[in-house]
Amino acid sequence: MALFSREPLKTRTTEDHEARARAWEEALDRQTLPAFVTERLQNAAIGRQPWVATMTPAELLLAKSHGVKPIATVSGTCWFHYGWSWTEGHEEGWHHALNRIKREAHAAGANAVVDVRMRTLRHSVGPSMDFTLIGTAIRVEGLPASPDPVVATVPALEFVRLLEMGIVPVGIAVGARYDWLGNVNGNGWGGSNGWSANSWGGQTTQWQTGLFAGNQPLTELGQFWEGIRRDAHAALRSNAATMGNGVLAHTHFGQILRREQDKQPPAYLGRHIVVGTVVDTPRGAGVPHDVEPVIDMRDGLSPLKRTGEVRHAVYDTDAQEQEGSI
């Protein structure tokens, strides 16, 4: 028996490599897919190539019993540079990635992408980030391929569990908002809900945080921050309304940064991002399951409590941006 039965990898010629890079470039530019990707996805769809699923065997079993067929791993990536707005850059980055993962799912003839994870590499390439979504494209038996596959951030197990109850996870919604308080030099761009236009902005906060200021709520800063958060959530709602009628499992990320100014009270930059899973469900639909006691034979975190790990680790430690874009 050979110790090493596997084929070593085929190295690619420089020409081949460059041709593929050009194909990618063209595809990103035209919002299509390179021919070799379309071919891989279509071959998986018709069974000429093995299907590939991020599912666990338990999910596979459930998928089989509920007529859900895995097709292939699909992904969407957008490496985005946020020169003038960190906040809007993040919003835009995720939207590009979403459109791209949908494009691949469509090429695979899918009805949905399940187990979608938001990912990013930890790198230090200037004020930029790669926005990546990865998941498994699936086909539901007896349904034609969808022209607009849904993007579900839940694992296959939960996807089926939700479907049984008439709840369809349909997509990811993002809402983002940033603003300045008392930035006299003007930031030159961007939306403002009147705070930065106010030349007295920041004055109250300076009194309230002064050396002799006693216990008190910071009214100005508090209102300013609340406005930003409210706007971000309003943006999330209007983004979600284009897809479904509910949002579950939010990821929040918010920051207030303080900037010292010459001969002026310090200015504050507030920014807030909310990301959530959009569902579409008739109101008042019942739950067909009874409650019964079971003993769960599983190690570690029970999937009954929560399936999988935290799925959006992107904003966990994302406080690297102290200066630069907003």
Added chain:
Amino acid sequence: MADAHGQDIPEHALARLAGLRRAGHPDGIFTSDFSVNEFLLVRKAGFEPVGLCVGSCIYHLGFQFAAWGSNMELDVLSTAMYEARALAMERMRLEAAQMGADGIVGVRLTVKRLEWDTKVLEFVAIGTGVVHAKGHQGFKGPNGQPFTSALSGQDFWTLLAAGYRPLEMVMGSCVYHVARRGPIAALGSIGQNVELTNFSLALYEAREIAMERMQTEASQAGAEGVVGADLHEGSHNWSPHVIEFFAIGTAVLPIEGHEADDIPDPRLVLSVNS
């Protein structure tokens, strides 16, 4: 003897508890790193653990030139990362074959950097060899070799219940150099919100290559599909512009004669634990 609910404790267990039976086992002992649940479910699936199988490979990464300003695959490193893992896996499989195992469950692959040389990495594959309790020969992997699978004992039982058997772990590696020449400089404007297409396509291409390689392996193994597929991205302490995309999963094949009606009806449970 039965407990309150009429569940019998087997005679052999009672005898052992009462101190009536000696501990000697003429047919040897098994070792495994199974948890209790895994052990029970592997048995439920009709298999017995034989022993822990380990394979390792200490590998020196060759020199690779990366053009500073261009996107390119670093094929020397791709080959190294792949070959070292494959060697570790083959050595583990050899151990399993020598034990007479039909396959290996719960394989974990790890990469360790060594203190004294950044170009030397240790790759370890470890899992538990199992054998079919009734000597059924239909569960072996490709070419009569033991199958390998990254699945836990629970997953193994579930996979068999779903009508599939594991063939072997399939993988694809692509180490890719992302161009350093910032497209930002070329923009002539730092203050823009704009996609860095050059970087986007580098990630796409690297991921695609890793996935294609994994898929090719699955095809060669004659698999119907790949379950538990995972894509890792890692830098292994190389420069931040050098990223490894590593795709790994367990290739599976339908069990002959298994009907869809044989699948147990799964019950969906809503947990009231928080």
